[in-house]
Amino acid sequence: MESAGLGLRRKAAERQHRAEVLLAGEQLRLRLHDGKLIKDRRYHLRTYPNCFVAKELTDWLVEHKEAPDRETGIRLMQKLMHHDIIHHVCDEHSDYKDARLLYRFRKDDGTFPLDKDVKVFLRAQSLYETLLDAEDPILKAREENAVTYQRTVFGCEMIDWLIQEGEAGSRGEAVDLCRLLLEYGIIQHVLNKHHFFDTKLLYQFRVNFRRRRRLTELLSEDTLRPMPESPDSPFCLRKLSSEQSTSFLSVQPVKEIKLVSAVRRSSVTSLCGGAGSSFFPNPPNLGILPSVECNPKSVITRPVTNEELLSPGAPYLKKTLTIVGDAVGWGFVVRGGRPCHIQAVDPGGPAAAAGMKVCQFVFSVNGMYVLHLDYPTISSLIMTGPRTLVMEVMEAIQ
Template sequence: MMEGLGKSLQGKSAALERMAEVLVTGEQLRLCLHEGKVIKDRRHHLRTYPNCFVAKELIDWLIEHKEAPDRVTGIRIMQKLLDQSIIHHVCDEHMEFKDMKLFYRFRIDDGTFPMDNEAKVFMRGQRIYEKLMSTDNGPMQTRQEGGRNHDRTLVASEFVDWLLQEGEVANREEAEQLGQRLLEHGILQHVTNQSPFVDGQLLFQFRMNFRRRRRLMELLTDRCPSIPENHDSPFCLRRQNPNASSNSFQSVSPSKEVKMVSAVRRSSMTSGCSTNGFYGSSPVLSSSPPVMCNPKSVLKKKVTPEELLSPGGPYVKKTFTIVGDAVGWGFVVRGCKPCHIQAVDPGGPAAAAGMKVCQFVISVNGLNVLVLDYRTVSKLILTGPRTVVMEVMEEKEADH
C-alpha cells in the first residue's frame, strides 16, 4: 500500500515538477539576456516597447553561446517558453515563435505572468529552500534511513518548528498542509518516496535543486533532474584536496586580476547564500572555475571601526552596486565589527563590480553595518532588493 502511495505521489507531481523546471530555466535565461543587453527598450513606428528582445537576434545569441546547435532547435526552445506563458509576442499576435525581426517579451518583465496556485506554491517552496540553505545549523542535515545516509534531510516535526519560528505559517496544522503541498508539487519528497507529509519523525528532502546548473536544451526533454546527493552550493565549494583531512579552502587573492564576464547573473526568486555564508554565483551561464571559500580569515590583522574611519588613515572608501544573479551575488562575507570580504567569485557580479577580498563592509543599502556580525549582514543582503549597494573600506595602495 505504501509503495502504491509513493508511486501515486510521484505521478501527480511529475507534470508540476516539469513546469517548475521550465520556470527556473526561463528565469535564468531572462536574467542572462538582461545582463547581455539582448533585452532592452526598442522603438518601432514611433512607439517604444520596453524590455523586449528581437526573435532573430535571440536565436543568433543561443547559437553563439552554444545553448542551441542550430536555428531549428533554438526555435523549439523558445516555443516551449512561449507555450508555457514565460514569453509572449509584445502584441500577442503570434502564437508561434518565429525566427524573424519580431519583438517578444518575458511576461515577468511586463507583469503579465499568470500567477496561478501552482506557480505560487513553486515560488514559495523556492524561497523556503533558499532560507534553509542560508541558515547556519538549520534543520537540514545528513541523517540515516534504511541503512543509508541521506544528505540535507528534514525531520518533519523540526521542519514544522522552523516554519513557525520563521513566521512562514501560523500554526502546526498550516505547516503540515504546506509540507503536503510542497510534496504534491514535486518540491519535497519523503526519502524513500513512501509517505505523505505529516508532523512527525519522518525524513524529507527537497526534490528540486533550485541552484542546479540548467541548460536550455533540457526544456526539450521530459526528464526532471532530481537534487543531487552532494550540492554544497551552486558554486561548488570544495576542499583543495578532497582526500586530505585539512579544512583549507581556496579563496581569491586580493591582488588577483578579476576577469570581467558579460554572462548573466541574478534572480528575483533565488538570491541566497549557502550555510557557510557564501553568496554563490550560478555556474549556469559562466565558464569560470569554481571559487572556493577559506574558513580561515584572509585578514592579516584585526581592524577596528575607529581605525577604518580615522581621518587621514590608511583606508579609502569605495562604493559598489551589485546586481545579484540566479542564486546570489558572488562573494563571502565574514567576521564582525567590522565584517570583511572573505572570498569573491572571479566570474560573479561582485567581481564585475570591482569587489575584492580583505575589503571591510561599511554599509549595505545605506544602513551602517560597522558594528554588526556577518550573519546579520548576510540577512540584510538576503532579505533586501536584488540590487545591493555596498560601501567598503580598503587599504590604500602604497606609493612607489
C-alpha cells in the same frame, strides 16, 4: 487505490516539470538582461521596453551552446511561450518565429499569470532560500539506511522551523503546507514510502532551486518519456556490414564476449532519441544503417536487490568513475531498474577508459542516489547533466 497513487505521482511529475521550466526561464531572463540582449527597442515609431529580437536570441542560444542548432533553439523558446513565460510584444504571434520580431518576458511587463501552481513554487523557492541562508541551517546531507541524501530535513524539524519563522500559525497549518509541497513534487520522503508527517521521518527537497539549468532539459519531457520494457529495450544493436567499424562489446549471461556492431556510441540509451548531440554539436555522419538485430538478454545472470547490495559484508565493491563525454556521448548502455546495471560498454569510448564494465550496478549519478530508479529516469539524469559525469558503481568482488 494503486491507480489513484499513480495519478498523483504523474500529476506531481507534471508540476515538477513546470517548476523546472519556470526556473530555467527565469535564469535565462537574468542572463539576457546581464548580456544586454534585453533592452528598450523602437519599432514603427513606438518604443517597447525590455524586449529582445527573436533572431538575435536564437543566434545567442546557438553561440552560447544552449541549443545545438536553430531548430532546437526555436523549440526551446516555443516551450517558454507555451508556459506563458515569453510572448510577442503585441500578442500577434502565438508561435515563436525565428525572425526580426520583438518578444518579451511576461515577468518584465507584469503579465506573468500567478496561478496556484506558480504561487506554490514561488513559496517553495522562498522557503528553500531561507533554509539555506539560515545561520544554523536544518537543511543538510544526512544518512538513511547507510545512504547519504542531500538537502534533507526531518519532518518534525521542518514543522518547528515553519512556526518559528512565522511561515505557519500552527502545526496543523505547517503540516498542510508540507503536504502540499510533497504533492507538487518539491519534497518527498527519502525512500518515497510516506506522505508528510510531523515525525522523525526524513524528507528531501527534490527540486534544487539554486542549480543552474540547461535549457535543453526543458525538452526532456518530450524526448525522454519512459518506454515499456521490451526485449529490445533499452538499446538496439544494429548489424552493420563488415566495412563498418563502429562496435560494442556486449557480454552475454554465459560470460562469453561477442563483438556486435552499433548505430553509434550511445550516450546512455536509445531512449534518449539522439539527445546526446544536444550538448556536443556536429555528430559524425554514420550513413544509412541496415536491418536491426536486438540484444534480447540482460547481462545480469540472476536478480539482485538493493537490500543485497547494501547489506553489511555484501561481496560488492563501490567505485567512483569520472567520465568526460566526447563528441558522441559517454559510450555505455544502462538497463533494468531498482537497481540499474551497465548492459554494454563501448571499448573505445570514455566510459571504458574510466574503468566502467558491464554488470556493474549504478549507485549514484552526479552525487544523486539512484538505486531506487529505473533506467529511463537515470538516462534523463545523465543526459540533462554536465558533460563530465561522475558515477558511483558497485561490482561483484571476484
